[in-house]
Amino acid sequence: MEKEKNPLLREKVNAWDALAEGEMAKLNDYCDSYINYLSGAKTERLAHDLIIEEAKKYGFVDMNDVIKNNTGLKTGDKVYMSTGGRTVMLVKIGKKPLEEGLRIVGGHTDSPRLDTKPYPLHESKEMALIDTHYYGGVRKYQWVTIPLAMHGFFAKKDGTIVKVNIGEDPKDPIFMISDLLPHLAKDQKGKKITEAITGEDLKVIIGTKPVEDKEAADRIKLAMLELLNEKYGIDENDFVSADIQFVPAGPARELGLDRSIIAGYGHDDRICAYAGAKALFDQTEDPEYTSVIILCDKEEIGSMGRTGMNSNIFENEMAEIVNAVEGSFCELKLKRTMRNSYMISADVTNVHDPVHPEVDSPRNETMMSSGVNIKKYSGHGGKGGTTDASPEFMAKMRNIFDDNGVVWHASEMGKIDHGGGGTIAQYMAKYGMEVVDCGTGVLNMHAPYELASKVDTYMTYKGYAAFLMDIEA
Numbered sequence: 001m002e003k004e005k006n007p008l009l010r011e012k013v014n015a016w017d018a019l020a021e022g023e024m025a026k027l028n029d030y031c032d033s034y035i036n037y038l039s040g041a042k043t044e045r046l047a048h049d050l051i052i053e054e055a056k057k058y059g060f061v062d063m064n065d066v067i068k069n070n071t072g073l074k075t076g077d078k079v080y081m082s083t084g085g086r087t088v089m090l091v092k093i094g095k096k097p098l099e100e101g102l103r104i105v106g107g108h109t110d111s112p113r114l115d116t117k118p119y120p121l122h123e124s125k126e127m128a129l130i131d132t133h134y135y136g137g138v139r140k141y142q143w144v145t146i147p148l149a150m151h152g153f154f155a156k157k158d159g160t161i162v163k164v165n166i167g168e169d170p171k172d173p174i175f176m177i178s179d180l181l182p183h184l185a186k187d188q189k190g191k192k193i194t195e196a197i198t199g200e201d202l203k204v205i206i207g208t209k210p211v212e213d214k215e216a217a218d219r220i221k222l223a224m225l226e227l228l229n230e231k232y233g234i235d236e237n238d239f240v241s242a243d244i245q246f247v248p249a250g251p252a253r254e255l256g257l258d259r260s261i262i263a264g265y266g267h268d269d270r271i272c273a274y275a276g277a278k279a280l281f282d283q284t285e286d287p288e289y290t291s292v293i294i295l296c297d298k299e300e301i302g303s304m305g306r307t308g309m310n311s312n313i314f315e316n317e318m319a320e321i322v323n324a325v326e327g328s329f330c331e332l333k334l335k336r337t338m339r340n341s342y343m344i345s346a347d348v349t350n351v352h353d354p355v356h357p358e359v360d361s362p363r364n365e366t367m368m369s370s371g372v373n374i375k376k377y378s379g380h381g382g383k384g385g386t387t388d389a390s391p392e393f394m395a396k397m398r399n400i401f402d403d404n405g406v407v408w409h410a411s412e413m414g415k416i417d418h419g420g421g422g423t424i425a426q427y428m429a430k431y432g433m434e435v436v437d438c439g440t441g442v443l444n445m446h447a448p449y450e451l452a453s454k455v456d457t458y459m460t461y462k463g464y465a466a467f468l469m470d471i472e473a
Helices: 023-040 044-057 063-069 219-232 236-241 267-281 311-324 331-337 393-405 423-430 456-466
Strands: 078-083 087-092 102-108 115-125 129-135 150-155 161-166 203-207 242-248 254-257 261-264 290-296 342-344 372-375 408-410 433-440 450-453
Touching: 023 044, 023 261, 023 267, 023 456, 044 078, 044 150, 044 267, 044 290, 063 236, 063 311, 087 267, 087 311, 115 219, 115 236, 129 219, 129 242, 129 456, 161 236, 161 393, 203 311, 236 242, 242 433, 254 311, 254 372, 261 456, 267 290, 267 433, 267 450, 267 456, 290 311, 311 342, 331 372, 342 456, 372 393, 393 408, 393 433, 393 456, 423 433, 450 456
Parallel strands: 102 290, 102 342, 342 433, 372 408
Antiparallel strands: 078 087, 087 290, 115 129, 115 242, 129 203, 150 161, 150 242, 254 261, 261 450, 372 433
């Protein structure tokens, strides 16, 4: 006999049990499309390009063309706006006036990685190596002895852009960073985990075969430069104006006997970024409130720079939208539009790890397969570096998700004084809009390969889609 539920108690739900009839097929289709995206979006530039490529298929047009032709925007119109080839904003004009607010989902597409230094290529002890500078919250010991791929581009002095992609095709060579064998690691084993591998130790091995000229200096380094010049037409000086990254090689994969988990590089935060974009692409009706998806850069290093949210990028782009919708620009209308908006800061949170249970706050952790996560606040310590969503907005999110069959849960990121993290929420809340952190739980966050439950991945998409189609102010 089924035990009667007590309405006073919170019901813990495994999201797999809550799927409606026929919904498993939708989940599998969505996760397949996300796996394909994640496998190709190895850098923020590639993530940006793939989103725009997909947006065009759904009828989105370049906002620059709207501005140039002075055609204006009306209900149902769909545009994209790109900044620096890294940050993209997607907008679908809703039925209500802009001044009544927007429904915004904002995520980021940069992930921890290894960037090359300005003059990275050198030769040492019969090996050619590339010096790197880690980007974001990298745990350095995790990046040694794993297959790496080389992505990015060189910007030559004549304006030519030369793209690089080595290590993803099974026929490509891969790259790797060495580590000590256990037989000789006595001193290393005695160091703290944060000191065993240093930033300067992250040198990528790229070759060992020298040029034939035995009289030449740095024969192996020169051989590598000759190979790069032959294929890409670049020389050593071109590294100064390059954006070259080393990331884990290979596609995202299904994990587990039941294939219920997605393993891949860059879940943080491409899993939420893709969910927001796909939720907008899949809208079959015009929304009541204008839908906005902004997928930014530089979140992992503080959101600084022209493509980060700690800039005027959102305000500037919304000014163009207001001008195109209204036929003229009014700063007061822009301010009202942003102040009356609701936003999901779409970023991941940590999944409770049964191997390391001591870091989480009991009853307030994120469990695998518990649906999309809502965090009233993030930050660290005494809520430093965060916003704190209003109870009214939290209640609104509960209603939206419950009314649309979205499995969700609320949590904190670990114990109070154990650490924490920040999102772009604080940079959007300054406009006076309501903002809440909401995204997918991820295991192994910031590791070269992160893990996410398929059902949580799907519920994130489903939750964002319901939020964008919200009809209540």
